[in-house]
Amino acid sequence: GENVEQHPSTLSVQEGDSAVIKCTYSDSASNYFPWYKQELGKRPQLIIDIRSNVGEKKDQRIAVTLNKTAKHFSLHITETQPEDSAVYFCAAGARTNAGKSTFGDGTTLTVKP
Amino acid sequence: NAGVTQTPKFQVLKTGQSMTLQCAQDMNHEYMSWYRQDPGMGLRLIHYSVGAGITDQGEVPNGYNVSRSTTEDFPLRLLSAAPSQTSVYFCASSFSLGGGGSTEAFFGQGTRLTVV
Numbered sequence: 549g550e551n552v553e554q555h556p557s558t559l560s561v562q563e564g565d566s567a568v569i570k571c572t573y574s575d576s577a578s579n580y581f582p583w584y585k586q587e588l589g590k591r592p593q594l595i596i597d598i599r600s601n602v603g604e605k606k607d608q609r610i611a612v613t614l615n616k617t618a619k620h621f622s623l624h625i626t627e628t629q630p631e632d633s634a635v636y637f638c639a640a641g642a643r644t645n646a647g648k649s650t651f652g653d654g655t656t657l658t659v660k661p
Numbered sequence: 662n663a664g665v666t667q668t669p670k671f672q673v674l675k676t677g678q679s680m681t682l683q684c685a686q687d688m689n690h691e692y693m694s695w696y697r698q699d700p701g702m703g704l705r706l707i708h709y710s711v712g713a714g715i716t717d718q719g720e721v722p723n724g725y726n727v728s729r730s731t732t733e734d735f736p737l738r739l740l741s742a743a744p745s746q747t748s749v750y751f752c753a754s755s756f757s758l759g760g761g762g763s764t765e766a767f768f769g770q771g772t773r774l775t776v777v
Contacts, residue, residue, distance in 0.1 A: 549720065554725075555705070591751065591768040607725070626677060637703050648694060648719070649766070651703030 550575040552640050554652025557600075560629050562660050569636035569655045570621040580643035581621045583613060586635045586654075596623070597641050628659045663687050667752050667769035674742040674776045682737040683773050684752030692755045693735040694719070694766070697748040699764065704751060710735055742776045749773050 551574040561567050573581075579600035584592035598605045598612045598621065605612050609628075614621040621640075625632055635656050641649030668683045686693065691712045696704035697720075698716040706719030724746060726738040735754075739746060753766040 552703075555702075569678070584763070591770050594765040597765060639703075648706060648709050651696075651705070652718070653701065653703045 549588060549652040550578055550640055551560065552638060552652045553652050554638050554655060557653065558656045558658075560658045560660065563628060563639070565628055567623075567625045567628055567632070567657055567659075569623045569638070569657075570620060570634055571622070571652050572618075573640040573650075574605050575618065575640070576616075578640040578642065580641050580649070581612070582649065583610075583612060583638065584637045584651075585624050586637065588634075592644060593636060625657075626658075630661050631657050633657055633659045665752055665754050665767050665769035667750075667772050669772060670770065672716060672775070674774065676715065676742060676744060676776060678719065678742050679738070679740050680701050682739075682750055682752075682774070684735045684737065684769060685733050686735075686752075686754040686767070687733065688754065688756065688767070689732060690754035690764075691732065691755045692766075693729065694753045695725070695735070695737045696751045696769075697721065697746075699748050707737065707750075733760065736777075739774075742774075744776045745772060747776045748761070 554571045584598035585590045585595045609626045611624045635654045638652040639649035665686045693708040694709040708727040710716045750772045753768040755766045756764040
């Protein structure tokens with residue numbers, strides 16, 4: 549089955565700096581790569597996703613890049629704000645069923661004011 | 662639209678007891694899943710369903726049963742609770758777009774289960 553590794557497990561940045569979280573996956577058949585943000589005590593919520601036919605996707609301060617050859621994808625957050633502090637999860641799966649994904653172990657991002 | 666609703670939000674069980682975690686969605690989504698989340702770990706897939714009457718095992722299915730008699734509901738049953746099942750449980754649903762695609766997964770608010 550699929551195996552997803554996520555690094556780093558914790559990340560602390562100053563407000564305004566950029567944050568980068570990286571994930572690798574093992575199953576070359578995976579073609580859907582979502583990123584979720586989970587605030588303390590709340591449900592995971594999708595912040596951005598990318599499908600395998602695209603190398604990069606951007607949404608305001610958030611971007612995701614995908615390297616299918618190397619089987620890794622990354623989340624980039626620019627101009628970080630304190631409200632970006634949360635746990636971020638990457639996942640990999642099939643675009644035919646987004647609810648059947650394999651998740652990384654999460655990155656706790658802390659943005660210091 | 663309520664989205665994905667899970668009940669209860671909190672539950673304490675004694676070892677050996679049984680219970681059912683409820684999950685309902687009102688978005689007419691075909692796909693539904695159950696995940697568990699343990700401290701310091703990501704979400705691990707327990708069971709999933711691609712439609713009424715169809716279920717399959719995920720990564721960690723042992724100790725859990727599911728059924729899908731309607732599109733809206735996907736209950737998760739613990740037949741004999743064990744302390745190792747102490748976790749936060751999330752239900753998720755997504756919509757088939759046809760042509761081999763689906764929408765993102767929408768998560769319920771979670772059920773925090775403690776087995777003592």
